[in-house]
Amino acid sequence: MVVDPAAPSTALLTDHYELTMLASALADGTGDRTCVFEVFARRLPDGRRYGVVAGTERLLSAITDFRFTDAELAQLEATAVVGADTLAWLADYSFSGEIDGYPEGELYFPGSPVLTVRGTFAEAVVLETLALSILNHDSAIASAAARMTGAANSRPIIEMGGRRTHEHAAVAAARAAYLAGFAATSNLEAGRRYGIPTRGTVAHAFMLLHDDEEEAFRAQVRKLGADTTLLVDTYDITAGIEAAVRVAGAELGAIRIDSGDVGPLARRAREQLDALGAKDTRIIVSGDLDEYAIAALRAEPVDAYGVGTSVVTGSGAPTAGMVYKLVEVDGRPVAKRSAYKESRGGRKAALRRHKETGTALEEVIHRAGEPPERGPHDRELQIPLMRSGQIVDDLPTLDDGRQRLRRALVSLPWEGLKLSSGEPAIPTVFR
Amino acid sequence: MVVDPAAPSTALLTDHYELTMLASALADGTGDRTCVFEVFARRLPDGRRYGVVAGTERLLSAITDFRFTDAELAQLEATAVVGADTLAWLADYSFSGEIDGYPEGELYFPGSPVLTVRGTFAEAVVLETLALSILNHDSAIASAAARMTGAANSRPIIEMGGRRTHEHAAVAAARAAYLAGFAATSNLEAGRRYGIPTRGTVAHAFMLLHDDEEEAFRAQVRKLGADTTLLVDTYDITAGIEAAVRVAGAELGAIRIDSGDVGPLARRAREQLDALGAKDTRIIVSGDLDEYAIAALRAEPVDAYGVGTSVVTGSGAPTAGMVYKLVEVDGRPVAKRSAYKESRGGRKAALRRHKETGTALEEVIHRAGEPPERGPHDRELQIPLMRSGQIVDDLPTLDDGRQRLRRALVSLPWEGLKLSSGEPAIPTVFR
Structure with a gap:
């Protein structure tokens, strides 16, 4: 050091x-x-x-x-x-x-x-x-994060809770979560200070900024490539997935669902993606997940989790x-x-x-x-x-x-x- | 600014x-x-x-x-x-x-x-x-702290929870608690950055460092004056209060009780202090207090509270x-x-x-x-x-x-x- x-x-x-x-x-x-x-x-x-x-x-x-x-x-x-x-x-x-x-x-x-x-x-x-x-x-x-890593059963988790804790605690929290097996963080300062991989694509604000969903998807794919993660739950998820694959093609990297009952939604999304030929497109879920919610999703076709509030506040x-x-x-x-x-x-x-x-x-x-x-x-x-x-x-x-x-x-x-x-x-x- | x-x-x-x-x-x-x-x-x-x-x-x-x-x-x-x-x-x-x-x-x-x-x-x-x-x-x-200030009913509260949260969150927490009516903080950086009054005297470590309790009290009073706060619960509280008044006299500023069932302990301490002529010596209690514990102490002869974990973690x-x-x-x-x-x-x-x-x-x-x-x-x-x-x-x-x-x-x-x-x-x- x-x-x-x-x-x-x-x-x-x-x-x-x-x-x-x-x-x-x-x-x-x-x-x-x-x-x-x-x-x-x-x-x-x-x-x-x-x-x-x-x-x-x-x-x-x-x-x-x-x-x-x-x-x-x-x-x-x-x-x-x-x-x-x-x-x-x-x-x-x-x-x-x-x-x-x-x-x-x-x-x-x-x-x-x-x-x-x-x-x-x-x-x-x-x-x-x-x-x-x-x-x-x-x-x-780290103690809370280890429970989540265990519950995720080797599926990757991205830490994205910086906004729910003190701005510098956020950086330390990203480090502790990574220590406990999280795959990446959204926090750029944790990337700089500790070399932790950082991840992120867009929030709902980006979707709402554009005149319609497809235009937002096009702007994102143009800049970040088809391998990006498209956020499909701003309006109607089924229509969102359809538009996402229309814009990015079957090479679409991933979709993210950030609200609702993510288990059934992930199942329906998987079926829809497969039917559209996007068999390798991954499904990332986020939105108030904790170790129990992650465990409950074990049998669902989820490829990665985004976890915020619960991990940075020690999950209780x-x-x-x-x-x-x-x-x-x-x-x-x-x-x-x-x-x-x-x-x-x-x-x-x-x-x-x-x-x-x-x-x-x-x-x-x-x-x-x-x-x-x-x-x-x-x-x-x-x-x-x-x-x-x-x-x-x-x-x-x-x-x-x-x-x-x-x-x-x-x-x-x-x-x-x-x-x-x-x-x-x-x-x-x-x- | x-x-x-x-x-x-x-x-x-x-x-x-x-x-x-x-x-x-x-x-x-x-x-x-x-x-x-x-x-x-x-x-x-x-x-x-x-x-x-x-x-x-x-x-x-x-x-x-x-x-x-x-x-x-x-x-x-x-x-x-x-x-x-x-x-x-x-x-x-x-x-x-x-x-x-x-x-x-x-x-x-x-x-x-x-x-x-x-x-x-x-x-x-x-x-x-x-x-x-x-x-x-x-x-x-601040939202948690305001509940505590209300429960304390104008008795002063000192924030002392820095050790239970991220080292920089601690400084912001001291500020937020002060905003919500706390009287002071233990955190020196909050004193520097925001001009918040800081307070503190000794921990149990200081008591244990000395060969006996009375020697520790003497060392503290010599340095900080009789108006200081003596920590009386390292060994036996009744003997501790007796020694405290013996050393500092009736001018003793305060005693602190940091453990046990502080309500009855405060009542007994008040009686003992009064009997020893230390009628103006205040009683400060601390140790895992939250807004409910503070409210429960309303009828007890407590002059000030020290609050740590509960306030810096938002009390749930x-x-x-x-x-x-x-x-x-x-x-x-x-x-x-x-x-x-x-x-x-x-x-x-x-x-x-x-x-x-x-x-x-x-x-x-x-x-x-x-x-x-x-x-x-x-x-x-x-x-x-x-x-x-x-x-x-x-x-x-x-x-x-x-x-x-x-x-x-x-x-x-x-x-x-x-x-x-x-x-x-x-x-x-x-x-």
């Missing part, structure tokens, strides 16, 4: 309390204590069987850009968030610790130590909000609910002891047990450095991500993550891939 | 299909047709009584930054999204049309013409995704579901005629009818330039936002929006302020 020195600072994407904690800890000397913070989810969203880790590469890059330039310091001074001594410390800030974690595309379960940050309290405490924002958002999208679970907890101070385990939100102290690591057949059995979470007796089909889950504040050289790529997730999903017990609500696919065991 | 020439371009926060439509329309000459696009929501999220318009100022600023520099053009060329003729057109792009819309903080209902964009098809079609991303996100947050409605539809071409109304998603053609405007008492009666949507007979208590809802591609001089500020929303909510029939699911607070009437 190339670090861009001109990239805007991420340092104020932070909660006020991180800097007031820092100020107090610097003042009484505790800021120098060596600490371990752990990112994990206490539970999966209601009824979900697994979560998908996403956002790690974005986070590491954002940590590299976490620095306090004159602009950030001036703001903190003007609003008196912290005093001169803390400002001086921040001016030199650069994270110098180490980070380990689950690679992108790995599955996680309740309690999985998705990320472990080790450094002084002062340097690690200020990363809480940034780490959680990125991991909670991206993992929520818009955040992954991960937390960033202090678990160790100078080698001593620490944990909140309130009756309500129990946490387990101490730095942890994890391995996943599998049967001989490769089917996952359980998520074993153990004290770091004290692994349980290793079985022949166990797999360690954390990898090094940052050393001395530098991103490791062999950080997995986005494509590595896609492949990792594909393999991980295949390893789940069959029950764990059901869309219906239920328990996590495998139990978490603390050793 | 000051336009920053160094601001990054927003031009690729766009769906691929907008540029392919553009290419086809430029090629056949229809790109020059004068068009009107309208942003509206077909319906409110399930059971909601009203929506709150938010994001308009952010959108206008993003439209000003919508330009294709060498970097954007090189990307589009490399990925062959459009050809040389379209690239040349984009290189000169600058929106030159006019925009009208509901000001921020105004209520909207199904069909309300929240934004009206007028220009050539070519210049207006490319703004679809940007407009919808910003308005859908910000309005979803993470997107406002607005659409950007072509409604007029060269003065001629156009509309999709499919059986499934009916739209109304023609440029529209709106006014809100009120009773003599000031209570809102109905949202009247009419053809622009053809207002119905005006009643004495009608209020026109659209204002000019952009003229010849320039933001109008007297654009309402964020504080104007806060006041507007407060007035608008007071005008709703009492039914319309209920948190329970139901019909929109006032009916939409098309004239």
Whole structure:
């Protein structure tokens, strides 16, 4: 990964309390204590069987850009968030610790130590909000998207939900959906930033702009070729398909249906296309699809799906609910002891047990450095991500993550891939 | 508003299909047709009584930054999204049309013409995704936040959900929540960018960093003064409050309780604080609060709320579901005629009818330039936002929006302020 020195600072994407904690800890000397913070989810969203880790590469890059330039310091001074001594410390800030974690595309379960940050309290405490924002958002999208990819059963899905979420969240959502097996995105910035294939042809506006449907089709085919996708549901779908094939011929690439009861409509469209000789013309459906609607279309002659709102909003679970907890101070385990939100102290690591057949059995979470007796089909889950504040050289790529997730999903017990609500696919065991 | 020439371009926060439509329309000459696009929501999220318009100022600023520099053009060329003729057109792009819309903080209902964009098809079609991303996100947050402000019944709420949403969505969410009456945010970047007051003291990590609770309290009070907020639920709340008052004295600013059944806990805490002589010490509660939990705490001795996840995720409605539809071409109304998603053609405007008492009666949507007979208590809802591609001089500020929303909510029939699911607070009437 190339670090861009001109990239805007991420340092104020932070909660006020991180800097007031820092100020107090610097003042009484505790800021120098060596600490371990752990990112994990206490539970999966209601009824979900697994979560998908996403956002790690974005986070590491954002940590590299976490620095306090004159602009950030001036703001903190003007609003008196912290005093001169803390400002001086921040001016030199650069994270110098180490980070380990689950690679992108790995599955996680309740309690999985998705990320472990080790450094002084002062340097690690200020990363809480940034780490959680990125991991909670991206993992929520990837987790929803993986259910859709599974439901689509190898038919391609195009992510087209950018318009339903914050304009920059849209870019990250396209990346997370691609990680989870989507084929492409409509989002041009995701194409630029992450090299994800982008797709798109026309909206209904283009149809309405023209005096009639056939004229719009002709304009589109003239510019984009017969292999394009014609949008046939602006007026009457049957007449639309007839006009589409009349204009583009049997070489027409695809039609898109964006409204109505798309199952029966796709069936009728397939029959009509075949009768018109357009046997290779594909049918793309879109319009408020989620994983359940995709699954319901499995038996229908649909060639590809366009998915928007549901994927970018996490399909009912818009955040992954991960937390960033202090678990160790100078080698001593620490944990909140309130009756309500129990946490387990101490730095942890994890391995996943599998049967001989490769089917996952359980998520074993153990004290770091004290692994349980290793079985022949166990797999360690954390990898090094940052050393001395530098991103490791062999950080997995986005494509590595896609492949990792594909393999991980295949390893789940069959029950764990059901869309219906239920328990996590495998139990978490603390050793 | 000051336009920053160094601001990054927003031009690729766009769906691929907008540029392919553009290419086809430029090629056949229809790109020059004068068009009107309208942003509206077909319906409110399930059971909601009203929506709150938010994001308009952010959108206008993003439209000003919508330009294709060498970097954007090189990307589009490399990925062959459009050809040389379209690239040349984009290189000169600058929106030159006019925009009208509901000001921020105004209520909207199904069909309300929240934004009206007028220009050539070519210049207006490319703004679809940007407009919808910003308005859908910000309005979803503001709509949820307004319910919380109402439930809190003038007690202050601090937004602290940045960690549960995309790192930049967090900044916009803080702004939208503030628009809807929140008192402050934890997000430092929202403080810098929008001048919103920021707040925060410590997390449990700070408590656990220290060898015991009292030491942590002492460190915090030494640095932040007795007027700070001490977090008393790390171990035992009763012992925590005792220690807090021992350390800070009766001048202790506030305690925060972040877990457990906060109603009874707040009551016990109030009694204990009063008994210790800390009668002015406030009680702040946080931890998975939403509008229902806030309402349930109305009778409890709570002085302020911290709200996170629920507000930044729109409390069950993470997107406002607005659409950007072509409604007029060269003065001629156009509309999709499919059986499934009916739209109304023609440029529209709106006014809100009120009773003599000031209570809102109905949202009247009419053809622009053809207002119905005006009643004495009608209020026109659209204002000019952009003229010849320039933001109008007297654009309402964020504080104007806060006041507007407060007035608008007071005008709703009492039914319309209920948190329970139901019909929109006032009916939409098309004239």
